Amino acid sequence: MSSIVVQTFMTLDGVVQGPGGPDEDPEGGFEHGGWQLAYDDRMDVLDEGGKVIEEWESKTEALLLGRKTYEIWAGAWGVWPEDAEGFMGELTRRYNRVPKYVASRTLSEVGWPNSTLLGSDVPEAVRKLREQPGGEIRVWGSTELIRTLAEHDLVDEYRIAVYPIVLGSGKKLFSDGFPLTTLTLADSRALASGVLINTYRRTEAA
Numbered sequence: 634m635s636s637i638v639v640q641t642f643m644t645l646d647g648v649v650q651g652p653g654g655p656d657e658d659p660e661g662g663f664e665h666g667g668w669q670l671a672y673d674d675r676m677d678v679l680d681e682g683g684k685v686i687e688e689w690e691s692k693t694e695a696l697l698l699g700r701k702t703y704e705i706w707a708g709a710w711g712v713w714p715e716d717a718e719g720f721m722g723e724l725t726r727r728y729n730r731v732p733k734y735v736a737s738r739t740l741s742e743v744g745w746p747n748s749t750l751l752g753s754d755v756p757e758a759v760r761k762l763r764e765q766p767g768g769e770i771r772v773w774g775s776t777e778l779i780r781t782l783a784e785h786d787l788v789d790e791y792r793i794a795v796y797p798i799v800l801g802s803g804k805k806l807f808s809d810g811f812p813l814t815t816l817t818l819a820d821s822r823a824l825a826s827g828v829l830i831n832t833y834r835r836t837e838a839a
Contacts, residue, residue: 635770639779640793642796645797650665652669658705663803672796690724693731697759699778700738700739701775707743734751737751790819819834
């Protein structure tokens with residue numbers, strides 16, 4: 634059986650929108666894009682950030698993405714050179730090769746190699762993926778997809794990097810109306826940069 638693992642970067646007030654750059658996700662007039670970058674620079678100096686992502690992504694057997702996240706990733710990892718030095722090249726090669734499952738009501742085709750549209754019944758398609766032997770099926774971004782998965786009790790684990798910043802606006806991972814979810818804290822690590830890495834699992838899966 635595979636496991637569905639949500640990974641995200643989040644502010645203290647729960648915002649997950651546009652951490653990686655000013656133009657990553659300006660939807661809704663979001664003005665704080667790139668809020669993660671200054672902290673990541675510090676994490677790089679302290680040799681923290683790369684180790685965390687390397688640990689997480691070494692377990693990735695497949696990607697599960699909503700349309701917006703898929704298009705962002707396909708336009709980045711999908712076109713970046715695989716022969717880049719170090720971890721960037723390693724991640725690019727991994728993301729190009731692993732299966733990628735896309736939840737979308739509007740896309741009729743996907744061009745990034747090894748990508749597949751899930752079809753109209755996303756929960757049932759994900760349930761079947763989860764029942765197959767394998768490792769971790771990774772969800773990045775994709776807040777609407779995560780909410781749908783949570784409504785059908787299909788998320789096994791949340792890995793959340795909490796950054797010590799409050800934005801006051803933006804899309805939240807656990808927005809109003811998110812389904813009741815009981816979790817167990819499986820691991821917590823405080824980094825010297827001020828970022829807190831928390832891992833939560835479904836209570837019955839702990």
